[in-house]
Amino acid sequence: MADSNLQEIGPDKSLLLVDDDEPFLRRLAKAMEKRGFDVETAGSVAAGKAIATARPPAYAVVDLRLEDGNGLEVVEVLREKREESRVVILTGYGAIATAVAAVKSGATDYLAKPADAQDIMSALLAPEGELPPPPENPMSADRVRWEHIQRVYEQCDRNVSETARRLNMHRRTLQRILAKRSPR
Structure with a gap:
């Protein structure tokens, strides 16, 4: 089932999902659990930072724009607490400037919404320094x-x-x- 150029999920399968879109967050959490991750969710920057501080995960998927602030704040806390964690930023506001800011703050990759669970998993597990494979069904x-x-x-x-x-x-x-x- 795993793509040949993807790494396996490491021994620490902890995954933090931070998004203020509750239905999307629930669907993504369920999909990532089915793929083997131990998922914890947060609906705000404050909740994401609290989880990142208390239990820094091995993996994280963070929405860039949340009702109470910028998802990059969560990424900064994650980098402080667990430097090797792999973080993917999701956003519906794809722009080069925000992609650069996300990567500079320590994100592993940057995906535009709506990204599906397989695209997110590919980005999380892509070998260091390599781009994940292109999406199977990109938006027109x-x-x-x-x-x-x-x-x-x-x-x-x-x-x-x-x-x-x-x-x-x-x-x-x-x-x-x-x-x-x-x-x-």
């Missing part, structure tokens, strides 16, 4: 664009005019995009 360019528009729309409190201005897009064009179903 249309889907990535749609996700980005939806995120900006939510950040603008569902204000179409403000979203269109920030995306440098005509308001009617944005309304047509928002009225359609998400692409695959």
Whole structure:
């Protein structure tokens, strides 16, 4: 079952998942438990830092933007308490600047949401200095664009005019995009 270029989970199978999206956190925790990890979850930066301090895990998956702060704070505590832990940053706000910040703070890898459990496991277990294999089913360019528009729309409190201005897009064009179903 294991991919040939992936390492096995080490003797310490502890995995910390930090995300404020409760349904996603539950699904990911269940999927990672099925793959052999001993999972502990946190729904905030504060809870993630507390677990990282008390029981620093061998592995961690941390959302970059949480309601109470930045997930990089959890990564910094993990690096302080357990330097060799392997950390993957997840974010729905993929940008080069945040990827660089994540890696500088000590993350092993950086994945854009929605990442599935197999992509996350590949990133966690990729041999040191090697990139994990490409995802089996990456999002289409249309889907990535749609996700980005939806995120900006939510950040603008569902204000179409403000979203269109920030995306440098005509308001009617944005309304047509928002009225359609998400692409695959």
